[in-house]
Amino acid sequence: MSTKGSAFVMKKWIWIWLPVIVIAGLIFYSSSQPYEKQNVQPEIEKYVNLNKVEKSFEDVKTNYAGSEISMERLGPASFIEFYLRKTAHFTVFFVLSFFLVRAFKWTGLSAFRSFTRALLLASIYAALDETHQMFTSNRSPHFEDVILDIIGAIAGAAVGSIIFQKRQTSHKEL
Template sequence: MKYKILIWLPVVVIASIIFWFSDQPYQEQDVKPFLGDFINEKWIEGSFDWVQFDYAGYEVSTEKLGGTAFVEFFIRKGAHFGIFFLLGFFTYRALIQTLLKRRITTGFISSIVFVFIYAVQDELHQHFTGNRTPLIHDVGIDTIGGIVGISLYMLFNHCNPKQ
């Protein structure tokens, strides 16, 4: 029993971190003032002036956002990808080691479904948080992050000839 709790603990901790961040208004997460102290905004704007794309109906470019907000956009989306990468990785590990006993396909699908549902819940939660915008695009980034985490766990653990 203690073993199962320890295996599931990272999943609970990561899910709690995601929930905690979703519960914070944007102003509490704004890293632009911090970034402004460490990056050369003019250099970012000059070096990345060729980057321009649409994300959820908003233009992402140094011209539109400025250098600091442009960098913050990528940090925020990278954080989405990274935290859900970890959620997928540890969810798959926990399922395979405790409930599914090496049923790889079932574990893969179950983990993806869990990550997707948690990503949707995360965006719904943000809908009720001040100055936060729920975006289906973020669900996509989150789910892809989870799939990559699950896939890497599978690659390193199921393809290992020592097991």
Template structure:
């Protein structure tokens, strides 16, 4: 029964994600922090070439300013990182509670992670000044995919004797 405590880790992490998704954009906006605490204007010449469209909006220093551009990448990096961690927590819980192949555990972990990412985006549709976007699920999936790569790399290193057991 003690081994099922590992399921608390992904459940708690999912709670953190849910809480974050329930906050309106204004409560998560880090542009005032960036603008008041740090003067990042020196980065503008290095970032002025960045320009692309994301969710029907232009992402560039011209439109968002340096602070807004950095905030954009911090927010998208958070998507990547949060779901990277969630996959690892699902994998750990499954590994500790199920006797299946590593490949099946990774596939299940990925499916659970993506399922939660989709439901999280749906949940954002009910939050003030937040919109669900499939592109964010893609970023979440890339983060989860990188976590799979780390698990495989560690597994390979352990099996090949690169890491002491």
């Protein structure tokens, strides 16, 4: 392979893996922040009609990591923040796993192998992320968060596998 060809492959490799590296870095950075730096309750209180939220969700009660999650126990701003945080867990690991599948497919792996490797790496990273939070002040690691992360990773890997398999099939037909 020529120097020009290897430079192209290196650039392509960087662009393929860059989203994975950026997302993993953002997850690490977020886990390094104490809760106080991530508290969005003041913004929620400023921009959301909390009376309406309170009336709409007053009967919603769930148990998460041994604690009751309810409007009565948390208040509306904390209640919203809880669900925003859990949605973020799912979403970032969805995106991480999606881009892992993309990167593995680019290396030539099958859809199944790309899926399983993406899921394995994302799951390990989810567990390491919660472990990392043990060493961050005012953060509490939860096994339930790892499960939520893995569910997001499964969904992201599945969507990525379907999209990149279809894309590969359509390129073969051309």
